[in-house]
Amino acid sequence: MKRITAIISLIAVILxxxxxxxxxxxxxxxxxxxxxxxxxxPDMKTVTNEDENPDTLFxxxxxxxxxxxxxxxxxxxxxxxPYEIAAVTVKDKGDIKAxxxxxxxxxxxxxxxxxxxxxxxxxxxxxxxxxTNDATAALIMCDKRDEVKKAFENAFK
Amino acid sequence: MxxxxxxxxxxxxxxxxxxMCVSLGIGFITxxxxxxxxxxxxxxxxxxxxxxxxxxxxxxxxxxxxxDAYKKGDDSSLSDTDKKAYKAASDVLKxxxxxxxxxxxxxxxxxxxxxxxxxxxDDMLVVVQDPDSxxxxxxxxxxxxxxxxxxxxxxxRLFMQxxxxxxxxxxxxxxxxxxxxxxxxxxxYHVDLxxxxxxxxxxxxxxxDNMRSDDYTWDESLYPxxxxxxxxxxxxxxxxxxxxxxxxxxxxxxxxxxxxxxxxKMTDSSSLEKAEMRVMLDQISETxxxxxxxxxxxxxxxxxxxGKDYIAYASIVYxxxxxxxxxxxxxxxxxxxxxxxxxxxSLEPAMEPQIGEAATTEIIR
Numbered sequence: 001m002k003r004i005t006a007i008i009s010l011i012a013v014i015l016x017x018x019x020x021x022x023x024x025x026x027x028x029x030x031x032x033x034x035x036x037x038x039x040x041x042p043d044m045k046t047v048t049n050e051d052e053n054p055d056t057l058f059x060x061x062x063x064x065x066x067x068x069x070x071x072x073x074x075x076x077x078x079x080x081x082p083y084e085i086a087a088v089t090v091k092d093k094g095d096i097k098a099x100x101x102x103x104x105x106x107x108x109x110x111x112x113x114x115x116x117x118x119x120x121x122x123x124x125x126x127x128x129x130x131x132t133n134d135a136t137a138a139l140i141m142c143d144k145r146d147e148v149k150k151a152f153e154n155a156f157k
Numbered sequence: 158m159x160x161x162x163x164x165x166x167x168x169x170x171x172x173x174x175x176x177m178c179v180s181l182g183i184g185f186i187t188x189x190x191x192x193x194x195x196x197x198x199x200x201x202x203x204x205x206x207x208x209x210x211x212x213x214x215x216x217x218x219x220x221x222x223x224x225d226a227y228k229k230g231d232d233s234s235l236s237d238t239d240k241k242a243y244k245a246a247s248d249v250l251k252x253x254x255x256x257x258x259x260x261x262x263x264x265x266x267x268x269x270x271x272x273x274x275x276x277x278x279d280d281m282l283v284v285v286q287d288p289d290s291x292x293x294x295x296x297x298x299x300x301x302x303x304x305x306x307x308x309x310x311x312x313x314r315l316f317m318q319x320x321x322x323x324x325x326x327x328x329x330x331x332x333x334x335x336x337x338x339x340x341x342x343x344x345x346y347h348v349d350l351x352x353x354x355x356x357x358x359x360x361x362x363x364x365x366d367n368m369r370s371d372d373y374t375w376d377e378s379l380y381p382x383x384x385x386x387x388x389x390x391x392x393x394x395x396x397x398x399x400x401x402x403x404x405x406x407x408x409x410x411x412x413x414x415x416x417x418x419x420x421x422k423m424t425d426s427s428s429l430e431k432a433e434m435r436v437m438l439d440q441i442s443e444t445x446x447x448x449x450x451x452x453x454x455x456x457x458x459x460x461x462x463x464g465k466d467y468i469a470y471a472s473i474v475y476x477x478x479x480x481x482x483x484x485x486x487x488x489x490x491x492x493x494x495x496x497x498x499x500x501x502x503s504l505e506p507a508m509e510p511q512i513g514e515a516a517t518t519e520i521i522r
Contacts, residue, residue, distance in 0.1 A: 003161070003162065003165055045285070047285055056288065060284050060285045060286070061284065074284070074285070076283070076284035076285060077283075078283065079279075079282075079283070080279075080281070080282025080283040080284070081282070084284060109212075109213045110284075112212070112331060112333045113212050113213075113282060113333065115333065116212070116306075116333040116334050117281065117282065118282055121282075
């Protein structure tokens with residue numbers, strides 16, 4: 001009886017720990033596929049979690065605590081025009097909602113910045129979307145938004 | 158105890174220990190999060206002049222220690238960074254401020270120097286900022302000659318305070334933009350050098366609260382009221398006219414000279430004349446600046462009643478030469494039309510298809 005109880009407890013603990021972790025997707029291939037999906041992008045720069053000071057780079061698009069982040073990439077136009085494609089994977093799937101909110105906040109901040117200093121960009125920035133799948137969220141601000149969205153969704157199939 | 162039981166007990170103990178370690182780790186991370194939130198809490202209070210984050214990235218920082226040192230003539234108490242700012246700003250003032258200048262003349266000299274020598278930071282819209290770039294403090298601005306709105310505002314404020322003139326940095330309620338409020342004589346005036354640089358000189362120089370509120374809303378309880386016309390630029394520069402119908406030709410002449418700001422006044426004008434001035438500007442905005450030729454011009458205007466004077470003021474932001482379609486004169490436009498007609502023939506516009514009919518295009522040769 002004691003043995004059975006111990007086994008059941010052990011299984012319960014393992015399952016609990018397993019539930020906390022997210023399904024991870026290869027961020028580099030996700031990046032390649034998403035960027036490739038829009039062939040009209042202007043000159044872009046890219047930063048990832050593999051760069052120096054990744055927490056500072058990450059803070060450019062989200063105020064979420066960087067210690068909760070598994071991996072990310074952010075691809076953005078070099079001249080500040082409204083083109084951004086990013087994906088972020090969290091360590092704990094429970095944090096995905098908070099991540100989604102922070103990315104939406106980032107879009108709002110960009111819209112406000114454009115409203116003040118480049119109003120011709122507001123329209124495009126307002127069409128940006130954030131979507132999630134499992135433990136990964138994507139931010140898409142570009143002309144071929146639907147194609148990039150499809151590339152993101154396909155990565156999880 | 159049986160061997161198998163011991164193994165299970167050991168495994169259970171290991172798992173339990175691992176879970177406790179994870180819990181402790183989560184607790185540690187939570188504590189860090191709290192520290193992070195506390196560190197940023199100071200920016201959540203925006204009912205103040207300094208310590209506010211504009212556009213979510215540029216902090217407005219006080220420079221009173223520098224201006225105080227300048228007024229004392231002693232920079233020994235300043236940090237190395239502040240000493241550099243002190244020197245850079247002092248060198249500018251030495252060049253542009255003359256003895257016996259009035260406060261207004263000093264303000265104007267500083268305004269014109271910044272408007273001419275400091276440029277917009279073209280990278281301010283880029284998502285990932287260069288961490289070594291500083292275009293929002295006076296030292297960064299005076300060194301690199303580039304500024305974002307906070308850079309223009311804090312640099313102008315530093316100069317004003319060094320000259321012992323009251324000046325505050327104002328931010329809008331959305332924390333998207335900042336500019337200056339300066340006291341000249343007994344009145345306060347808004348100055349926005351970001352928007353006046355490079356092609357709109359004087360458009361936002363010494364505005365009243367009413368004039369400023371056309372573009373932005375700010376917490377007026379934090380700042381003194383700016384309702385004096387004494388040094389309001391639009392009032393000081395207003396050219397007297399006898400007839401509102403003189404405005405179109407004057408405006409055209411001003412555009413030819415690429416003047417960015419104009420102001421006209423009628424004294425003791427009737428209500429009809431006042432209405433004519435307003436409608437005149439409305440019509441100019443619609444019929445002139447609504448055309449393709451002036452598509453890339455930005456025209457803004459308003460009116461002020463100052464005692465017996467009714468003043469209509471306007472500003473124009475001119476496009477760069479690459480975007481300026483007004484270079485294409487009527488003669489050139491006619492030449493273009495003739496060429497197109499010669500090559501394509503005179504084309505009739507396509508007719509909208511009626512229900513049950515196919516659209517046809519008739520080409521007349």
